Each structure stands twice: as structure tokens, then as C-alpha cells.
Amino acid sequence: MSQNPPSRCAPSIAAPLDLLIEMTCTRERVMIDSALLAALSDTDGVQEVRLWRLIGEADGPRFWILCGIQRAGREPPIVADQLPDDERDPLVLSSLPSHWHCFERAEVTTTVQGDRHLLLLPMAGDLHTAGVLEVCSSRPVSDSVRTLLACVLRVHGNYMSLLDYSERDTLTGLLNRKSFDSTFLQATVVDAHRLYSVHDVAATATTVPERRQDRPRRYWLGVIDIDHFKQINDRFGHLVGDEALTVLARLMRSTFRYDDRLYRFGGEEFVVLLSAPDEDSARAAFERFRHAVESHYFIGIGRSTVSIGFSDVRAGDTPQACFDRADKAVYYGKTHGRNQVCSQLALVAAGELEDNMKFGSVELF
Structure with a gap:
């Protein structure tokens, strides 16, 4: 048949x-x-x-x-x-x-x-x-x-x-803490290989001649903390506080680039993972956001400010190690006047912070 x-x-x-x-x-x-x-x-x-x-x-x-x-x-x-x-x-x-x-x-x-x-x-x-x-x-x-x-x-x-349902914060729509580790490694390991590998550069030059050569870019992680947020909740209530968090997330989306990774870690703490060619460019990006918040009038609250600390992402970095460096920088900013952007690299160079790197259970100084 x-x-x-x-x-x-x-x-x-x-x-x-x-x-x-x-x-x-x-x-x-x-x-x-x-x-x-x-x-x-x-x-x-x-x-x-x-x-x-x-x-x-x-x-x-x-x-x-x-x-x-x-x-x-x-x-x-x-x-x-x-x-x-x-x-x-x-x-x-x-x-x-x-x-x-x-x-x-x-x-x-x-x-x-x-x-x-x-x-x-x-x-x-x-x-x-x-x-x-x-x-x-x-x-x-x-x-x-x-x-x-x-x-x-x-x-x-x-x-x-x-x-989105599993990886985004319900209140703000930003990426949540759960998704941070995987996107951190994707951005810093996979893209670093593409940007810095000699093989990749040669392939780009021969197979895609009309494309602009990639400028070497580094990744930077910033921790953003709303100044006096506990006082906002205590004075105006949690509903007004939640609205302020939502507005802050909108300001983040409108200020940072589309391919920058924006997270809410919980409470008033936010994280940004972005690429920039150098420390000054990264600082400028965070300063633009700090200024946007400072200039915004929050309904029901009035003016508010943020403190930002940021660190470079390094070879062999873990998400937690990089976050800890940026977190120390933001803590420095909050204890030295608030409403400012603090670079962990600059603070270490000035002798204000120690640069501790941990690998497993060993801490290197």
C-alpha cells in the first residue's frame, strides 16, 4: 500500500x-x-x-x-x-x-x-x-x-x-531580587567575553565590517536608597510611601537606558546594573538620576532625595561581593550628608573605605 x-x-x-x-x-x-x-x-x-x-x-x-x-x-x-x-x-x-x-x-x-x-x-x-x-x-x-x-x-x-510574573516586583514593575544573580552573571560574564575577547573582536572586524567597533565597556552596579524613607512612612502612611516607590521606579525607567538592568531589592532599596566606558561616565548616569529625583515633586510628600553608591564589576566578582562594595559606598553617602553619589573606587583611593575582596571564606586585603 x-x-x-x-x-x-x-x-x-x-x-x-x-x-x-x-x-x-x-x-x-x-x-x-x-x-x-x-x-x-x-x-x-x-x-x-x-x-x-x-x-x-x-x-x-x-x-x-x-x-x-x-x-x-x-x-x-x-x-x-x-x-x-x-x-x-x-x-x-x-x-x-x-x-x-x-x-x-x-x-x-x-x-x-x-x-x-x-x-x-x-x-x-x-x-x-x-x-x-x-x-x-x-x-x-x-x-x-x-x-x-x-x-x-x-x-x-x-x-x-x-x-515578568516571576521576575518582576509587583509594586514597581522593576526586576526583583530573585532575578538579580542570573542577570548579573549574564551581563558580566557573557558580555565581558564578547567585549574583551581578542577572538570576538577579530570576528567582528571580518564578518560585520559596517558595524562600529565596540568600545570597551565596563559594568557598574549602583545601590539607590531613598533618604529618610522611614520618616515618610511614619508621617504620611504606607500607601503614600508605596506611591513614592512607584514614582521612583518610573523616574528610573525614564532616566536610565533601556538595556540597563533596574531592580527593587525591597523596601526603599533599588539597584542598577549598567555599562559605561569609565568611572566618570557611570557617575554621570547616576548623577542624572539623583538630580531627576531631587527635582521631582512627589504628590503628598513634596521633595525627596536619594543617596547612591556604586562600584565597578570586577573579574571573578560574585553578585554579593559587588553589591556589598556599592552598599558600603551608599552607606558612606547617607552618613556624610545624603543626597549624593559616592563611588567606591574614589572612596578607597581617598582612604575613606577599605577595599576588601572575598573569595569563598578567605578575605583578601
Whole structure:
């Protein structure tokens, strides 16, 4: 008895299944986006795929931020802070009108730019995942593929929402303490290898010549503590205190870059993990935030300030060791006037702090 020939639809079904497996085998958001971009670029005729997200609060200014690019025949995708600096800058909504139309109406949109066909697919979600997927191809994408892509994006969004549920602070929407260790290691170990490895630099120069060479960047961890927060709770009540924490989180999202990691550790303590080329640049980023808080009028409270301590992330660092250094710097700031940014490196150089590094149970001086 002869068997029926294999269905011509099989490859188009297998590819999405492979994509779903690839996306859901990791909890790292950048890797999930990377898997999505890589799979969609394999579609016949696709030249480039771009992932755009909206940043900013729903009731305030909003901007487009490019979170990833995948070009046909080139791998791996370029995601998040691997992008050149000039492509990481936010764009005003009006700069991508077709994308905003697609997102606002939550409908798939097609446009033609010369010999390029653009397919725009809305990505539903909250402040962290909403955006538009841009597929550039040499010919129009078929209706069946469009439907399939839309379904894959829904699964992608659902999975990201599940991660948010387990990894984000309920009150502020920032990352929680539980997620700190894994994202710390991802940022400091994996990205440090990419940025400082001789092999990686050579590969970049030969395979992606048009990209700006990555400037060596270091990672910095800052601890932010609201000044006199106990007095705020005692005087105005915990509901007003919670509102102040929520507003502070919004100021963090609007001040720091999209790919900076923002955490609430509990109470009035917040943490930022960011990349900057040197200590002065890191200090400037934290100073911008300190000034933003100092200048903001908190409803029901009035003016408030924060003290910030920060430290560089070092080779062989553990999350706890790095946090402890920054925490000592913020404690110094709170006991020497508050409303200031203190660098652990600068305090050690000035003889105000000792630089203790611990490896296991051994403390090195």
C-alpha cells in the first residue's frame, strides 16, 4: 500500500515548532528575542528583521528603541547592547509613523519602500515587551506566513509575560531580587567575553565590517536608597510611601537606558546594573538620576532625595561581593550628608573605605 506524499505544509509547521522550543529553553530575555529574530530571518525572501519596542510611561512621552536586528545569511542576531551606540538611541514616535499605526491599531500592516516590502506586526504587552516586529523582504509575505508569524508573536508575548510574573516586583514593575544573580552573571560574564575577547573582536572586524567597533565597556552596579524613607512612612502612611516607590521606579525607567538592568531589592532599596566606558561616565548616569529625583515633586510628600553608591564589576566578582562594595559606598553617602553619589573606587583611593575582596571564606586585603 503506497503512502501519501509528505505534505508541503510540513516545513512551515516544523519551523515554528523549532522556534518555540528554542525560545522556551531559556529565561534570558535577550536570548529569547535572539531566537525569534534568527528564526524569522530564515523565511524565504526575508532580507532583514528588526525588533522595535516602545519605552516610556503610558501617560508620558514614549519612544521607539531598537532591540535587535537579524540580516539574512548573517548570524547571530545583533541584540540589545551589542548594537552600535548610534542605533541604541531612542527615536520619537513620529519618526516611525507606520510602526505607530501598526501598534496603535493592533493590526498587521504592509508598506512598500522602493523594491523593499515591509511587514509590520504588533507585539502586545506591557511597558517592557510592547512593540513592533519589522520584516523586510524582497517580495510580499504570503497571508499564511503572516498568520503564522502573528501566532508565534503571541506565544513570544505570553512567555515574556510569564517571566515578568516571576521576575518582576509587583509594586514597581522593576526586576526583583530573585532575578538579580542570573542577570548579573549574564551581563558580566557573557558580555565581558564578547567585549574583551581578542577572538570576538577579530570576528567582528571580518564578518560585520559596517558595524562600529565596540568600545570597551565596563559594568557598574549602583545601590539607590531613598533618604529618610522611614520618616515618610511614619508621617504620611504606607500607601503614600508605596506611591513614592512607584514614582521612583518610573523616574528610573525614564532616566536610565533601556538595556540597563533596574531592580527593587525591597523596601526603599533599588539597584542598577549598567555599562559605561569609565568611572566618570557611570557617575554621570547616576548623577542624572539623583538630580531627576531631587527635582521631582512627589504628590503628598513634596521633595525627596536619594543617596547612591556604586562600584565597578570586577573579574571573578560574585553578585554579593559587588553589591556589598556599592552598599558600603551608599552607606558612606547617607552618613556624610545624603543626597549624593559616592563611588567606591574614589572612596578607597581617598582612604575613606577599605577595599576588601572575598573569595569563598578567605578575605583578601
